[in-house]
Amino acid sequence: MKLLATYLIGLIFGLGISLSGMSNPAKVLNFFDVFGAWDPSLIFVMGGALVTTFVGYKLVFGREAPVFEPTFHLPTSANINARLVGGSAVFGIGWGIAGFCPGGALPALGTSRWEVFAFVGALVIGIALAKLLQSAAAPDLKSRT
Template identity: 55%
Template sequence: MSFVVNLVLGLLFGIGLVVSGMSDPAKVLNFLDLFGTWDPSLAFVMGGAVVTTFIGYRLVFRRPKPVAADAFHLPANNAIDRRILVGPAIFGIGWGLGGFCPGPALTATALGAAGTYAFLPMMFLGMWLARWTVDRRFSPVFTSPPAP
């Protein structure tokens, strides 16, 4: 059941990306070009997403548990640290340079948008590099031998 729910929601999300123009890197780059060919239409898409999410969270959290899971899984750590500041900054720079973020980039693959096939491998490389860096930095250097 969970797979079917996730599949339907993923398809709905992908259709929303295509309909809203978020899978078109030129439209995204025009939105980010405040002093050139600025296109404010994506602000309405983002505003609609924020309002929908705000209402959706209020409705969902009234339930004792999610529809397709045993319990809600919420983050326990809410501290603002270097990782929470640097990660979004890198994401924003990549979004501004390429006009893609992960969801729209995957959607644009099926549409054959220009630059998608160059962007996706670099996106996956960046995701792997970020995970490798975090694992390497936060893994213990010295470990105790196992107890006999």
């Protein structure tokens, strides 16, 4: 049942991303081009995502526990540090350059366009590199705490 729920959530997410145009890098790049061919339609997509998230959080966290887990797994830190800001900056710069974010690129794999595969490949390499750097810096990070 958990696998079926995961599949359905992914399917709904992928359809939403595809129907909204978030898997089309040209549409995303036009959203960022405020002095050129600006396309403000993604503001409505983001607004819809915010409303859905707000309602979803109210419904989910109104429960005592999740449906398929004994407890909620939530971040324990609210610190804003250099890693968080740096990661956010890299994410934003990559999204602005490529027109893809991970959420939009994965459903776009179905288009079989080489640009999507190049982005997802770079994403996987970036994740692996970040994990490698994090494990190499782990002793240094532990000594600071």
